[in-house]
Amino acid sequence: MDETILDAFRKNGLSRRAFLKFCAATASLLALPPAAAAAMAEKLATTLRPTVIYLSYQECTGCLESMTRSFSPTIEHLMFNNISLAFNDTLQAAAGEAAEAARKEAMRKAWGKYILIVDGAVPMGAGGAYCVAAGQSAVDDLRHAAQGAAAIIAVGTCAAFGGVPYAAPNPTGAVPVSEVVRDRPIINVSGCPPIPEVMTGVVVYYLSFGMPALDRQGRPLTFYGNTIHDRCYRRPFYDEGRFAHTFDDEGARNGWCLYELGCKGPVTYNACATLKWNQGTSFPIQSGHGCLGCSEPDFWDKGGFYRPLPAATGHWPRGEVLGGAALGGAVVGVGAAALARSRQQAAAAKSAKEVNSPPPKEDSHEH
């Protein structure tokens, strides 16, 4: 039963070239340097396939929908080669008491060693009665399952930050996983939903290198180290001060920057601009709509998706990433931003008058 990940690979008759290709693709996904791919290959060759328990609470299953569409590594690849998915109430064939029994058995066998994936917020109101399965409330269930976990991956903005259930007025008293569990390592993989390849990529990263470096929101820096704005292909227009002002104007048709239409790209840390969605097809900004900031805490309550960000975004990209070539416009950008800011303040003042509510608070994200 103690099968290593390499054993699983060998069964599929992989050559070294195939293995190198797999490692190159995965390292690229994880934004690792090519040298790290070799280290990853070595580690994966000797690691035992860990048990994974996937629990769902206050959630819409959008995260799982997203995850099953991961194309590299695919969820099938993960399940057949890298992990042993012991419990997921949506994907598994068993149901009812049989499913609960299988889960208890899997947890008992791997107690202290399994990876716990949690999807959804946890309602604390009314003694946890808002979310109950098999006679147990979500909060009790999570407390128990966390005790036997080596690490917890909080998948989606609901599990990571509370998400939509946590949005004002939060009628069920929803909280993120980190407010229920305080004595276990937690990796937050936020997004509504997260990018599929980020979810499977974090699992592979954890298996290869253990806990990833996290930002102050508990998110892996490999995927959440840059803002959407830092890596946006429309960034050159921002640097030139060329903006769309309505969704049907000359600027919108020309594909200019959506900053003044409320794009939250400058304060949103995620990998959409590089990994993109639907097998690398596109991402919201490429489709002509600003970023909603769904991977940030309280994105639902930040005062409107179409309200422009208030003036300065409070941070500028660090230049150490990928040889500097990636950040071509960073220095030019500061000057252009000053220009954008003054134009932008006028727009903000105008919309504040119209909406008559306080401007969203400034997000000064640091690492």
Add this chain to the structure above:
Amino acid sequence: MKTLDAIPIRPAPSPAANAPALLQEIAAALDALLLSGRRHCIDLGSLPLSPADRDMLRETLGTGEVHMELATLGTSRIEETGVAGVWWVRHSSEDGILLTESLEVCHVPEIVPADTTDIAVGLQRLRQRIVVRASGEY
């Protein structure tokens, strides 16, 4: 009835903002390769490249003499550009989806030469075939 083609959509023109910096990085990597033999790899998937950036890269680097196709876990295209030592590498999955695209600066990409273990396995297989053939014919 209007078809999708009848709706006037034109692709957004975007300036080539990052290609010039990338070309400088490639030049520096070639310098290092000549001086110390150090390989370099630029992962294009993690960079914001506009179509104009890609055109500029392709035009400036040109087309070289070697085109290889690797058939394992889907197809991979490995092409030398017009600048010797600069390779354009594209790995695709079995479904034809592009997994990773990179520019490698080296004499030959690491994935190309046959691996020692694979050679040993191949040799074993060849010897078995020779034996089978010999026993079958006589």
